[in-house]
Amino acid sequence: MPLDISPVSKIDFQGVVMTKESQRAQLHKTIWQIANDLRGSVDGWDFKSYVLGMLFYRFISESITAYLNEGEGEDFNYTDLPDEQAEPARAEIVKEKGYFIAPSQLFQNVQKNAKNDENLNETLMDIFRSIEGSAVGTPSEDDFKGLFDDLNVNSPKLGNSVAERNEKLVKLLNAIATLPLGKFDDHTIDIFGDAYEYLMTMYASQAGKSGGEFFTPQEVSELLARITIGDKKRLSSV
Structure with missing residues (x-):
């Protein structure tokens, strides 16, 4: 399929037309709010893992x-x-998608009930183990093995008690739920790449060279691609 390289892309999210810049601004605003909610308990590098893990x-x-x-x-x-009712289709779903998530374990259902879940940290831990375990013995096993290891829902950094930790996790889930991801084929920005880049910028002094030396900012990548493309409007590849 030819590559659409039109200079401005837009999506419609709940009736609001969003440009690349407005999507990015909304993403950064949400991450900043999460940082404020977790400030003082989770340091920069761990905070990055919580945001990206929950976003994924x-x-x-x-x-x-x-x-x-x-x-x-x-x-x-x-x-x-x-x-x-979903369980009988597990094997076929794993074959096609590489993993399985039961309906009750979906982010949207967990987030909806999070405030009333007194064992939210354990609920999330069980879900992450279940997702990773669903790929065991399949071609996607290496892709999912240890996927959520850095997202420690029982860390004392989230709070000294289970109630305090769960309070932070509820805020994290609710904040991630507000991100305007839209449809998967409508993104005008790379959500994960942009989130990682912004987090690296926020905590550059803690991340150091080792954390960012192999990461190219999106603007640089896009500029290089456009220089290569020149005046062409559609290409098969770059």
Whole structure:
């Protein structure tokens, strides 16, 4: 498929047209708010792991939901399906997606019930283990092994008590839920790359050279691509 390299891309998110710049501004605003909520308890490098880990959890939850909903039709919603009805399709879903998440374990359902879950930290830990475990013995095992190791939901850095830790986790889930990810094929920015870059900027002094020496800012990559492209409007590859 030819590559669309039009200079300005836009998506519509809940009726609001968002440019690349407005998407990026919203992402940075949300990350900054999370930083304020966790300030004083989680240092910069650990904070990066919490944000990216939870962001990825949301992404794969919505990815598998969109995939299954598309295959079943308009009246089907995987998020509303009882776990026992989803379980028989586990093997086929893992074969096609590389992992499995039960409906009750989806980010959107966990986030919705997080405030009332007194064992939220344990709930999340079990879910992360389940996601990683669903890929064991499959070609995607190496991709998911240890995926959430850096997202320690039982860390004393989140709080001295379970209640304090869960309070921070609720704030983290709610903040990640506000990010305007839109549809997977409509992103005008690289959400993960941009989040990582912004976090590296926020905590550059703590991350040091080893944390960022192999990361190229998006603006530099885009500039180099556009110099290479020249005046062409559509290409097969760059």
